[in-house]
Amino acid sequence: MKKTARLLTLAVALFAGFGGTAQAADVKIGADVVSSYVWRGGELGNSPAIQPAISYTCPKTGLIIGAWGSYAVTEADGKLAKYRYQEVDLYATIPAGPFSFTITDYYVVPEPNIGSSSRTFDFSSDGPNVVEASVAYAKDNLSLLAAINIAGNKGDNTNGVKNAKYLEAGYKVYDKEGYTAKAFVGAGDQDYYGSKYLVQKNNTISIVNAGITVAKDRYTASYIYNPDTEKSNLVFMASF
Secondary structure, three states, X not given: OHHHHHHHHHHHHHHHHOOOOOOOOEEEEEEEEEOOOEEOOEEOOOOOEEXXXXXEEOOOOOOEEEEEEEEEOOOXXXXXXXXXXXXXXXXXXXXXXXXXXXXXXXXXXXXXXXXXXXXXXXXXXXXXXEEXXXXXXXXXXXXXXXXXXXXXXXXXXXXXXXXXXXXXXEEEEEEEOOEEEEEEEEEEEHHHHOOOOOOXXXXXXXXXXXXXXXXXXXXXXXXXXXXXXXXXXXXXEEEO
């Protein structure tokens, strides 16, 4: 999928150019430290992780271009040897009122010695990149998200999943004295986000992510339960 890689690179370059004549650019950098990396109901890396981020907002268009990463602090058992989980994601977001439209390239560094490509922009069906299109809605206390894998290793070769999908709804249930609490529930393809070792690959949509997040200042704690795998996590995060 070299053509896809070229198109993504060209799109990012064009978007960045929109704010090229502005006097000041909105650039943000930061990092989170998490007790464990849990994404859409599944734990990745089995380790505390450092998660750096950088983003640029085009002043005239509001377009946001950014990069986000997750680096496990300790090694975990892989298929053939121990390895540290590493992920680097690129994204572009277009805001439109309460809606936002995002294209994300997820790049997960493969485990060593398993024969998979480790090239950053390998969008082949068995490569390390997944391209996702998503739309989000946020207004008052309600937030909604719908996402689907559209290119790269989009899930077609993972337990029979076709264009893996994910849906999530969140609602702020508390906001007082600097504390906020948000309840959320998410559903996705069972064989991609949930139980990946089913005897029969039925590719059904199941609830895979539910819980509550409490935040104050730079600190966040989340209780996360995946009803499909019947596993839970309590995650602490500090943002800098």
